[in-house]
Amino acid sequence: MKIIRFSTFLDFGGVEKRLTNVASVEDEHEWIFCAINKGGQAEKEILLKNKTVFCLNLPYKIPNIKTLYNLYTFIKKQKPAVVHTSGAEANFYGVLAAKLARVPKIIAEEIGTPSQGFFGRLIFSYVYKLTDYVVGNSLPVLKYLKSQNKVLAKKLVLIPNPILFRALPEKQNSNGTFKLISVSRLEKVKNIEGVLRVVKRLKEEGFSIEYTIVGSGTIEEDLKNEVEVLKLSDDVIFSGFISDPYPLLLEADAYIINSFTEGFSNSLVEAMYSGTASISSKSGSAEEIIKHGLNGWLVEVGNNDDLYATLKEVINLSNEARQQIGLIGKKQIEENFSLDNHINKLMEIYQ
Numbered sequence: 604m605k606i607i608r609f610s611t612f613l614d615f616g617g618v619e620k621r622l623t624n625v626a627s628v629e630d631e632h633e634w635i636f637c638a639i640n641k642g643g644q645a646e647k648e649i650l651l652k653n654k655t656v657f658c659l660n661l662p663y664k665i666p667n668i669k670t671l672y673n674l675y676t677f678i679k680k681q682k683p684a685v686v687h688t689s690g691a692e693a694n695f696y697g698v699l700a701a702k703l704a705r706v707p708k709i710i711a712e713e714i715g716t717p718s719q720g721f722f723g724r725l726i727f728s729y730v731y732k733l734t735d736y737v738v739g740n741s742l743p744v745l746k747y748l749k750s751q752n753k754v755l756a757k758k759l760v761l762i763p764n765p766i767l768f769r770a771l772p773e774k775q776n777s778n779g780t781f782k783l784i785s786v787s788r789l790e791k792v793k794n795i796e797g798v799l800r801v802v803k804r805l806k807e808e809g810f811s812i813e814y815t816i817v818g819s820g821t822i823e824e825d826l827k828n829e830v831e832v833l834k835l836s837d838d839v840i841f842s843g844f845i846s847d848p849y850p851l852l853l854e855a856d857a858y859i860i861n862s863f864t865e866g867f868s869n870s871l872v873e874a875m876y877s878g879t880a881s882i883s884s885k886s887g888s889a890e891e892i893i894k895h896g897l898n899g900w901l902v903e904v905g906n907n908d909d910l911y912a913t914l915k916e917v918i919n920l921s922n923e924a925r926q927q928i929g930l931i932g933k934k935q936i937e938e939n940f941s942l943d944n945h946i947n948k949l950m951e952i953y954q
Contacts, residue, residue: 609697614643674700715866740867741888765945786870789820875932898932
């Protein structure tokens with residue numbers, strides 16, 4: 604069976620990470636990974652896994668007749684059994700082109716809870732009617748698809764993101780300075796500014812904290828300026844994009860994701876798999892993954908006071924208590940988010 608996975612880009616980000624992990628599958632099917640626009644880091648990683656990659660470098664803003672026509676001719680030539688699209692632009696162009704090319708099975712995948720206006724909701728309601736199934740990686744995403752895009756319940760399928768398990772060394776004990784880490788795109792929606800303000804409050808109370816921010820994005824310079832304003836230059840490290848964050852996660856005492864909105868956070872799952880005690884805002888799939896106080900902590904979205912109180916609680920725990928919570932989280936991830944589980948669920952709808 605020939606399967607084409609469409610995304611807007613194959614550079615870096617949550618969608619790309621998911622596709623890179625999926626590309627690790629070794630089975631009898633022919634997997635093709637295609638970016639409507641540019642490639643990059645994910646393209647390179649997928650090629651190393653001996654999978655076929657196409658980066659078409661087409662305009663991706665909606666609408667564009669040239670892009671739709673080029674995708675149609677590409678799909679017609681490839682003759683896939685399945686087209687599976689991920690993300691707004693890929694869903695729009697990929698589904699329409701696959702329908703025109705009469706692909707037997709068409710799957711769209713929403714990667715988060717988008718901010719769609721009236722016409723956006725209307726357009727994607729129509730696009731999703733052309734699919735066989737619409738995949739969401741968390742319950743909030745499925746709820747949005749059903750309520751805002753009017754997707755029929757029988758079409759909706761919950762398939763969490765996969766991660767690749769590998770042997771990791773044991774976590775290191777704290778040396779006195781509390782090491783906090785975020786692995787994230789540097790965008791407004793991630794609300795890293797809120798974390799910085801909480802770190803400032805805790806520093807003023809005498810806590811010794813080192814906060815490492817792993818990632819890149821459009822507000823990187825704004826965040827660096829904010830660090831200067833808050834006088835945290837000696838306490839905050841910008842590491843840039845790192846393809847393998849595990850070494851830094853293993854050194855950290857706690858991981859934090861403080862998003863205003865989120866779909867399924869790959870970095871949260873990776874942090875928990877590393878055994879790092881994890882804190883997340885109540886957004887996206889976090890409430891499905893974290894049981895507050897048992898395998899991690901949840902905080903109210905955009906509530907700096909709640910974040911402050913929770914982070915202070917985590918800092919005041921003993922190393923042993925934090926590590927125990929981290930190990931419980933690691934076990935849950937191993938039981939629920941394997942690549943085999945993910946592929947098996949895909950095959951149920953592909954076939």
